[in-house]
Amino acid sequence: MAKYPFKRREKPLTRSDLIKVKNLVKYFPVYSRGVLLKKQMGIVHAVDDINFDIRRKETFGLVGESGCGKTTTARLLLNLIEPTSGEVFFEEENIFEKFQSANKKEKLKLRRKMQLIFQNPYGSLDPRMTVFDLIAEPFVIHKHIPKNQWKDKVYELLELVGLEEYHAERYPHEFSGGQRQRICIARALAVEPEFLIADEPVSSLDVSIRAQILNLLGELQERIGLTYLYISHDLSSVRQISHRVAVMYLGEIVELADTDELFKEPLHPYTKALIQAVPIPDPKTKTMKIFLLGEVPSPINPPSGCRFHPRCPHAKPVCKEKKSALLVINPKHMVACHLSNPRMRMHF
Amino acid sequence: MTETILNIEGLKTYFFTEAGIVKAVDNISFNLKKGESLGLVGESGSGKTVTALSVLRIVPKPGRTIDGKVEFNGDDLFKKTEKEMQRIRGSEIAIIFQDPSSSLNPVYNVETQLRDVIMAHQTVSKTEARKKVIELLKVVGIPEAETRMREYPHQFSGGMKQRVAIARALACEPTLLFADEPTTNLDVTIQVQVLNLLNDLKKKFGMTLVIITHDMGIIAEMTTRIVVLYAGRVCEIAKTYDLFERPRHPYTEALLAAVPRLDMRKTLRIIPGNIPNLIEPPSGCRFHPRCDYAEQICKERVPVLEKIEPGHFVACHKWQNIRLKGERSH
Helix, strand or coil: CCCCCCCCCCCCCCCCEEEEEEEEEEEEEEECCCCCCCCEEEEEEEEEEEEEEEECCCEEEEECCCCCCHHHHHHHHCCCCCCCEEEEEECCEEHHHHHHHCCHHHHHHHHHHEEEECCCCCCCCCCCCCHHHHHHHHHHHHCCCCHHHHHHHHHHHHHHCCCCHHHHHCCHHHCCHHHHHHHHHHHHHCCCCCEEEEECCCCCCCHHHHHHHHHHHHHHHHHHCCEEEEEECCHHHHHHHCCEEEEEECCEEEEEEEHHHHHHCCCCHHHHHHHHHCCCCCCCCCCCCCCCCCCCCCCCCCCCCCCCHHHCCCCCHHHHHCCCCCEEEECCEEECCHHHCHHHHHHC | CCCEEEEEEEEEEEEEECCEEEEEEEEEEEEEECCCEEEEECCCCCCHHHHHHHHHCCCCCCEEEEEEEEEECCEEHHHCCHHHHHHHHHHCEEEECCCHHHHCCCCCCHHHHHHHHHHHHCCCCHHHHHHHHHHHHHHCCCCCHHHHCCCCHHHCCHHHHHHHHHHHHHCCCCCEEEEECCCCCCCHHHHHHHHHHHHHHHHHHCCEEEEEECCHHHHHHHCCEEEEEECCEEEEEEEHHHHHHCCCCHHHHHHHHHCCCCCCCCCCCCCCCCCCCCCCCCCCCCCHHHCCCCCHHHHHCCCCCEEEECCEEECCCCCCCCCCCCCCCC
């Protein structure tokens, strides 16, 4: 492990986009029980018309509470599930069209560019495989590295994620949670991806281990120029490693901004509530307040208009009727709320 | 000086597994003042949950409390018969577990589960007990209590289930409540609601609250005094404010520097290594393999808990010699 403390690169970020998401929608139909007479009961609006782009070498944070569509978004970006409508461009290429038209070889080539790390490193590693086999498995599938170089490559990857060579002969159960997550990262990096989705990578780890993994992700970005989509419900860790953050609520993006701006000047009432709900590890700042009553409504029949209106302290009749578009407040900040729209001021 | 409600001395709870003896709680001592909110902080395997279970004498097999004394209002709990303990559990000391989905019984409706607790401890009729259940559900903020109490746990959301679990713990108005990671499975906006509820109920019933967690944020917001545990031993005991401002134990300091904060970005410090294996824990101070300040003596001798100022105790050989980075400049 590198000894130097990792510092998040402040600027400048290249403006070229690696990923562009346009009007992405994913609905899941819900059926009633029964074998013969299956009847559609409703539609889960998991992801509903979201737009964003991820720039090269940046960490894009996606936050929201459980059930807001974060993981569905990740699965759509990797084409693990098909969208209901909308497009995802990876390096200017529409990945859904590509996956439909391409042959197996081309598909694998595209898969190599994007990888995923899961939340639970206990469930995502096959207990019967040694670490060497686990990390070399992508080589078997993608055949991008000749067999005589496997050993060197595996050792190189182990070194990259802060493990030792002798770990290669061991099995997953011999490792702690943090070390397993390192193995998962090494496995994802084995195909030399450009884009890595980290879906709650530290949530199941102990507090003293989380910093190790967060710093490792940062170091790897510096060393090999990775682009991340960092998905989490933990706002503190999102603030720590993301350059830009999108806040999701019931399948929609309600606010998108540069990290510092979002946390210093949140505009959407939901973002404000989320930030105020997080307890801060400092007894001098007592900030924790109840701001939101009730719970997230069901995504099967989401509320009309702005989906947040039933819980919003500022809601007015207009919020019930009309959904706000994602308004550009300044080049670094977008929000979907009538409250921030000067043309809607007469309603408030 | 306020009254001491619970006094734990030299508590040792070991798990006798096939692989060896796991020293989950190894000589832990601390006390609880009446009406305070105490935080029990530690990572997984630090012994925080086992401490709570040991007090209630419900350590699961193959675990056993082999030594120590637990005095509750001056009575030694380890000398009580099982029958007397049953009376104390629930009516005097109650506990809320981390995962409400697994601590509530899925085959009984909420009313039955809560009524059973009340009727086990108090001589009341079924109708009276039912009234009490409705009242309790209202206290913990469940709307339409009369109809919802007939529903089963799976019909409640995570936050609502935890409210039911809290209602069950409060059913007989205990004087001491252990909350074991009460909000770990909940979303942040629901977490605030539950934590605020606990605070309100604490005031309302004049309870003593022990919050068991690894979340330094919750500790800072909710408690007045903290006990930091590491690998089955106490590292540091201090008032919340002092602990965050002037941590004296290298582990406490490192832990505080390793958690990201929402209100500022900082360089996260890495605590090297992993949590030790409790079958063969490190010799001497159990934190020494991961400690920046460790010296020969730390490997050889177990540090004792020393009083360094009123109300502040530390178990570290070097606390006088080291200048912790924890003396933060804000």
